[in-house]
Amino acid sequence: MNSIIVSCKNIVKTFNAGEAEVKALQGVTLDVYENELLMLVGPSGCGKTTFVSVLSGLLSFDSGACEVMGKNIADMSDEEITAFRGKNIGFVFQAFNLLPSLTAIENVALPLTVAGEKRTKALNLSKKMLEAVGLGKKAYVKPSGLSGGEQQRVAIARALVHNPKFIICDEPTSSLDHTSGQVVMELLQKIIKEKGASMIVVTHDNRIYKYADRIVHMEDGKIIKVAS
Amino acid sequence: MFRVAVEMLMHDKTKFLGLLIGIVFTAFLVTFAMGYFAGFMTRGFALVSENPSAKVWVMDPAVSSAEATINMSDSALDSVRGVAGVEYASPLYLGDVTARYANGDFQSFQIIGVDDATLSGAPLPADLLHIPNSVIVDSGGTEGKLQTPIYKKDMWSYDGSHLHAPTRELRYGDKMLVNSKRVMVAGISHTIPRFPPRPLLYTTASNFKRLIPGEKRYITFIMAHPAKNVTPDELAKRITQTTHLKAITSEAFKKETVMWFMINSEDVGDMVNMVILAMLVGFGVTGVMLYMFTYENLKQYAVLKAMGASTKQLSDMIFTQVFISALAGSGIGVGIAAVLEQIVSSPTFPFRMMWFAPLVGFFGVIIVSMTAAFISLRPIKTMEPAIVFKL
Numbered sequence: 001m002n003s004i005i006v007s008c009k010n011i012v013k014t015f016n017a018g019e020a021e022v023k024a025l026q027g028v029t030l031d032v033y034e035n036e037l038l039m040l041v042g043p044s045g046c047g048k049t050t051f052v053s054v055l056s057g058l059l060s061f062d063s064g065a066c067e068v069m070g071k072n073i074a075d076m077s078d079e080e081i082t083a084f085r086g087k088n089i090g091f092v093f094q095a096f097n098l099l100p101s102l103t104a105i106e107n108v109a110l111p112l113t114v115a116g117e118k119r120t121k122a123l124n125l126s127k128k129m130l131e132a133v134g135l136g137k138k139a140y141v142k143p144s145g146l147s148g149g150e151q152q153r154v155a156i157a158r159a160l161v162h163n164p165k166f167i168i169c170d171e172p173t174s175s176l177d178h179t180s181g182q183v184v185m186e187l188l189q190k191i192i193k194e195k196g197a198s199m200i201v202v203t204h205d206n207r208i209y210k211y212a213d214r215i216v217h218m219e220d221g222k223i224i225k226v227a228s
Numbered sequence: 229m230f231r232v233a234v235e236m237l238m239h240d241k242t243k244f245l246g247l248l249i250g251i252v253f254t255a256f257l258v259t260f261a262m263g264y265f266a267g268f269m270t271r272g273f274a275l276v277s278e279n280p281s282a283k284v285w286v287m288d289p290a291v292s293s294a295e296a297t298i299n300m301s302d303s304a305l306d307s308v309r310g311v312a313g314v315e316y317a318s319p320l321y322l323g324d325v326t327a328r329y330a331n332g333d334f335q336s337f338q339i340i341g342v343d344d345a346t347l348s349g350a351p352l353p354a355d356l357l358h359i360p361n362s363v364i365v366d367s368g369g370t371e372g373k374l375q376t377p378i379y380k381k382d383m384w385s386y387d388g389s390h391l392h393a394p395t396r397e398l399r400y401g402d403k404m405l406v407n408s409k410r411v412m413v414a415g416i417s418h419t420i421p422r423f424p425p426r427p428l429l430y431t432t433a434s435n436f437k438r439l440i441p442g443e444k445r446y447i448t449f450i451m452a453h454p455a456k457n458v459t460p461d462e463l464a465k466r467i468t469q470t471t472h473l474k475a476i477t478s479e480a481f482k483k484e485t486v487m488w489f490m491i492n493s494e495d496v497g498d499m500v501n502m503v504i505l506a507m508l509v510g511f512g513v514t515g516v517m518l519y520m521f522t523y524e525n526l527k528q529y530a531v532l533k534a535m536g537a538s539t540k541q542l543s544d545m546i547f548t549q550v551f552i553s554a555l556a557g558s559g560i561g562v563g564i565a566a567v568l569e570q571i572v573s574s575p576t577f578p579f580r581m582m583w584f585a586p587l588v589g590f591f592g593v594i595i596v597s598m599t600a601a602f603i604s605l606r607p608i609k610t611m612e613p614a615i616v617f618k619l
Contacts, residue, residue, distance in 0.1 A: 053614040058534060079538055086536010097531045097616055101239030102232065113229060114537045170617050 005166055005198040006032035006055055011064035013050055013221075024050040025061065026221040032166075032198050037189060037211060040202045042218035048202045051218070052168045055200075056089050057081035069165060086114055090159030090197075092188075094171035096151045098143040104154045105130060105139040111162040129157040133187055149180030153187065160191055167192070167199040173208055185211045229537070233545035236525060237552060243521065248557050250517045251593055254510030255561025259581070259589030261503040263569060266585055267578030268499060271369060271423035273485040275340075276478050278419050279320075279349055282451030283460040285481045286317075286467055289474045293488030294481065297322055299445035300473065307471040308450045313458035314467070318348035321436045322448040325429065328405040330376050330383035331390040338368070338422070339406075339429040341436025341446075348451065350430045351417035357432050362414035363406075365398050366428040369421025369578070374398040406439045423578065424495070507592065514557075514593060515600040518550055522604035526611055533613045542608050547601050554597035561593070562586045 173181030321341030382393035467475035
C-alpha cells in the first residue's frame with residue numbers, strides 16, 4: 001500500500017451564522033494515499049469544500065487532527081501554513097480564479113513567482129507546463145481570450161507547475177461542457193500518474209467518477225460511504 | 229510580485245482611470261487651494277514685497293501687520309537713523325483718502341507717501357513724483373476703478389449730470405481732487421496687487437501732508453537697511469532696544485501679516501476653511517477610492533495567498549499599487565495646477581504657486597494614499613483565504 005499523504009481524524013468545524021450554528025464538519029476522518037485520485041462527492045452544503053479548505057490550511061478547524069505530509073497543520077502559524085501550502089499544494093478551482101490581468105503563462109508562473117523564482121526560469125517552466133496541457137500556442141493570451149475549457153487547463157498547469165505533492169480540485173468540470181470536462185479529467189489523471197502526486201477532486205459530476213481511485217460520499221458534514 | 233501588482237493595477241483601465249482621476253483631482257484641488265491662499269496672502273504683504281531693500285521694518289509696537297496700522301511721530305525717524313548699524317532709513321506714510329474724479333464720481337484710495345529726497349518706496353519711474361502735486365496711480369488689484377471722462381465737456385461739473393458720461397482709464401496728465409486739493413496723475417504703475425484689492429496713490433511725503441493735513445503723527449513705517457557686517461536680525465534687535473519701537477525683519481513682518489490676516493480677517497478665515505475643506509474632501513475621496521480598489525481585488529489576493537503568498541508579499545503589492553497611483557496622480561494634479569497658474573494668474577486673480585503648495589499637494593496625497601493602503605491591509609489580513617472556493 002502507498003504511504004499516507006493526508007491524514008485527518010475526527011475533524012469538527014462549526015460556522016456561526018448569526019445566532020444559528022452550522023455544523024459543517026462533524027467528525028470527519030479520512031486518509032489520502034500517495035498517487036491516489038480521490039473524489040469527494042455529495043449534495044451541496046454537505047461540507048466537501050469546507051473539508052478541503054481545512055486540509056489545505058485555508059480554514060481553521062475546531063477540533064480533531066489533520067496531518068498533511070507528516071505536518072500537523074493545527075500546530076503551524078498562518079505564515080508557516082501559507083509557505084507550506086505554496087510549496088506542497090496545488091489548487092484547481094471551479095471558477096478557475098485566473099488573474100485577469102495576467103497572460104496564461106504569467107498565471108501559470110504565479111506559484112513560482114510567489115516562491116521567489118526568477119522570472120525567466122518561472123516563465124520557461126510555465127511554458128513547458130502549458131505545452132503539457134496543450135496550450136503552448138496560447139501562452140500569451142489573457143484569460144478573457146480563452147474558452148472555459150482552456151482556462152481550466154491553464155488553472156491545471158498553474159496547480160502543477162511547482163510540482164506539488166498534493167492537489168485539490170474543487171468542481172474542476174462543473175463550469176465546462178461534457179467534452180471539455182472529460183479532457184480536463186483525462187489530463188489530470190495523466191499528470192497525476194506521471195508526477196506521482198495525490199489529488200482530491202470535489203465534484204457533483206457523476207460522469208467523471210470513472211477517473212477516481214476512491215469515491216468518498218459526504219452528507220451533513222459526515223462521511224457516509226467510501227467506495228473504491 | 230511587483231510586476232503582478234502593476235498588472236493588477238492597470239488591468240481594468242476604466243477603474244484605474246477613475247482612481248487616477250480621483251487622485252489627480254485631489255492633488256489639483258489641494259495645490260490649487262494652497263496656491264489661491266498663497267496668492268491672497270502674498271498680496272496681503274505686497275507693501276513689504278515691493279520694497280526689497282528694506283531689510284528691517286520699524287513700526288509702532290502695537291502694529292502687527294502691514295494692513296492695520298497706527299502712526300509714529302516724526303522724531304522716530306531720527307531715532308532710528310541714530311542707531312548704530314543703520315546704513316539708511318526711509319519713512320513711509322500710509323493713509324486713506326477719497327478722491328473725486330473729473331466727472332464728479334469718487335473713489336477710495338490708499339495713499340502712500342514716500343521720502344521726498346530718496347523717493348524710496350515709490351514705483352518706477354519714481355522721479356515723476358518730483359512734479360509738483362503729482363501722484364502715481366495704481367489699480368492695486370482692482371478693475372475699472374481708475375476712470376475719468378473722455379470728453380472735456382463732462383469734466384469738473386458736480387451737478388451729477390456727468391456721472392454716467394463715457395469714461396476711459398486714467399493716464400498721465402489727468403487731474404483728481406483729494407480733500408479738495410487738485411493732484412495730477414504723473415504715471416500709472418503696476419505694482420503687486422493688494423489684498424483686499426484697492427486703488428493706490430503714491431506721492432511724496434510733503435504732498436501727502438498737504439493732502440492729509442492736521443495729523444500729529446504721520447510716519448507709519450520706517451524702512452531701514454543695515455550697514456555692512458550687520459544682519460537684519462541684529463539690526464532689528466538694536467533698533468528695538470534703542471528706540472523702544474517695534475523693529476522686525478521683512479521676512480518676519482510678512483509672516484506676522486499673514487498671521488494677522490488669518491486671525492483677524494473673516495475673508496481669510498473663510499479661505500482657510502475652504503482650503504481645509506478641499507483637503508479633507510480630496511483626501512477622503514482618495515482614501516475611499518484606494519480602499520475600494522483593494523477591496524474589489526480581495527479574491528485575487530486570496531488566490532495568491534492560497535498559492536503561498538505571505539501577508540508581507542500582499543502588503544508590498546498593495547503599497548506598490550497605491551504608491552504608483554499616488555505618484556502618478558499627484559504628479560499630474562500638481563502639474564495641472566502649475567500650468568493653470570501660468571494661465572489664470574493675473575492682477576485680478578490671486579494665484580501663486582509658492583514652494584509649499586505643490587509640496588502639500590504632492591506629499592499630502594502620498595501620505596493619505598499610504599494611510600489608505602494601511603487601512604486596506606486590514607481586509608487582506610483578516611480575509612479568509614477559503615473564499616477562493618466561492619464562486
